[in-house]
């Protein structure tokens with residue numbers, strides 16, 4: 730090999746090395762899991778295919794006269810009266826939290842015929858949530874619970890109703906009561922994202938995986954950022970080693986997609 734050829738060979742090697750660096754950076758930027766691993770070298774092996782202890786979230790349920798959490802060896806038992814701590818046009822008019830609908834941005838608003846009534850709902854949720862490849866469909870009725878005691882429902886309206894029409898019955902904090910008085914959120918609970926932060930932990934689904942607000946690292950997420958179940962795996966402030974978690978987005982299906990990521994616990998009401 731002549732000196733010139735040797736030089737060209739080195740040059741090619743050098744360029745190859747550079748381009749590999751470039752690809753690696755791109756991957757780091759594109760993948761949350763990889764970002765996690767560069768921030769925290771122990772994280773990549775522990776994402777939530779099982780093993781995260783969610784008992785640290787018990788204290789986040791703050792509305793103590795309406796929701797309580799008991800931490801057991803294998804589960805969290807969350808009991809709720811399902812009474813929002815914010816004002817609503819669906820409280821009885823003699824309730825201090827009653828407020829008539831006052832959002833000028835939805836002239837199509839119409840009250841549904843239900844009122845908010847105290848519930849007795851108990852959710853038994855896995856303490857160490859695990860992926861379940863059957864991805865069971867979420868139920869009608871509560872599929873999870875927000876930190877202020879309010880039930881979280883999926884993206885389906887009651888049989889015969891259209892969820893996009895039901896949007897017009899959501900109160901000033903984007904919730905409404907079902908027949909029987911069960912108050913619930915299908916979309917972003919704006920009271921919680923306004924008071925706790927748009928990137929905050931908002932609640933749990935029945936499978937034990939946490940739900941976060943629509944913002945992450947100052948970016949508002951879209952459905953394209955998430956998998957079919959409406960989540961992804963990486964570190965969060967509460968789980969620095971990484972966990973599967975759902976995110977709320979502005980678009981249908983809002984909170985959950987095609988079923989639970991993990992094995993759901995059970996619910997009595």
Ligand SMILES: [Zn+2]
Nearest residue numbers: 882905913915
């Ligand atoms: Zn509803």
Ligand SMILES: [Zn+2]
Nearest residue numbers: 945961974976
């Ligand atoms: Zn996330």
